[in-house]
Amino acid sequence: MKLTNTSLAAVFFLAALSFAHFSCTSKQPIPADLSKVNFIPKPVSVTATGSSFELTAQTGIYVQGETEEVKKVGQYLAEKLKPAIGAAPEVKTAAEAPKSGIYLTLAANDPELGDEGYNLTVTEDLVTLAANQPAGLFRGVQTIRQMLPAELESGEKLDSAWILASGTIRDFPSYGFRGSMLDVSRHFFSVEDVKRYIDLLASYKLNVLHLHLSDDQGWRIEIKSWPELTKIGGSTEVGGGEGGFYTQEQYADIVKYAQDRFITIIPEIDMPGHTNAALASYAELNCDGKARELYTGTEVGFSTLCTDKEITYKFIDDVVKELAALTPGPYIHVGGDESHATKKDDYIFFINKVQDIVRSHGKTMLGWDETAQANLDANSVVQLWASPDFARMAVSKGAKIVMSPATKVYLDMQYDSTTRLGLHWAAYIEVDSGYIWDPATLIPGISKENILGIEAPLWSETITNMDDIEYMVFPRLPGIAEIAWSPKDGRNWEEYKVRLGKHGQRMDKMEIGYYRSPLVPWGEELR
């Protein structure tokens, strides 16, 4: 056959095209092993397929459907990837899976995943993250973060490619309540600090932040109907510093920030004890009608609301009403711990009344373990911190337990006797001890079906700034997150400590000032 000039040109053109096509798709995928990635918390199952997906400036993020919440998760992922690839990937809506890119879909069709589980599938062309709910996509995004080099967290350039190892991950939490508590009363922490704390919780798939908003030393949330609480009660802190409080607008901003990360804020107003700041703000709350002095020490158990005055319950009703209006989550925490200055009968009478008030505002009461002595509603929740007997009493009344055993999860406990910060009344808690326990077997008579979840509190008598917070919380919190999320059978300190050691670099890049425990083999992550 004789070729004309035009047909010849066409042949060359087609050849050039197919060569260009060939050269671009034939770029060899970089082999990578998903089973070697150091996840915390460890996923339920990981299957490696030995290849990889490369993230480039052209990678798009596609979200299925028009759901605002899913788009927001896509945007969050885009922001996280931005430093890595130089620009935030565009987030587009797609009716079905694209040929290449990152695809977020709610069509997991997989009831076992629940609200927070996800399936992640990585091939050379496509990353598919599928969940039942937006929360599941958000948790899956945290997994994607940990699949990328630690430099992702600081936005440094890499010499090598940004790749995700190929394979599949199937993952969902063991416990639906996985939290931490921040005591903003003994020392006050700014909105910025709380937001950073929320981000750190989110990275490890936690879903609850309990804020201890009042105590003897400070009242930290504006209550519009009782303005002296913050004006007087919020004006100091342990050691006599200037204290502070959140306006309702600031608090709403914190709640929203947490909500965007699928984290529920649980507000706590501690009562009837731990109330000196309120008793200093309003004379009428005291049985003798005399306002107390502000308190900046660290003793506990000396203060009590007057349990037989009507004004006490009017006060609590007003506070709970305003707080409930700021709280999208189901719980109001009423404290109830260490009320040594309240007679037992008065205490029980008081907690019963407070439970009624909380219920009347459409919320569920959560209280420290002493509240088990009250006539608990079946849906009330009791937080174990010290007393197995109270926890068992709560269970016998049909209540669920949040596990916060002080000997294991109190983040204000020193690591050892040389730790610069913290207390040790419950225990010294080295990183291994904080990891080696199981919530479902720690307390005889309390098993998994009685347990709503796990929470690690940080009390702040000795904690004054974000650096202090990070030093006490890390690296223990990732271990708690793993206990709360990952299946019990896969947990083993010898294996975990190696994974944690490799997370050191990641925590460095996140600028977390953590305690470099000598028990952990800190090292570079090899890929």
Ligand code: TNX
């Ligand atoms: C006990 S735990 C307390 C707090 C202290 C903490 C210090 C609990 C419910 N009450 O008031 O801050 O110990 O570790």
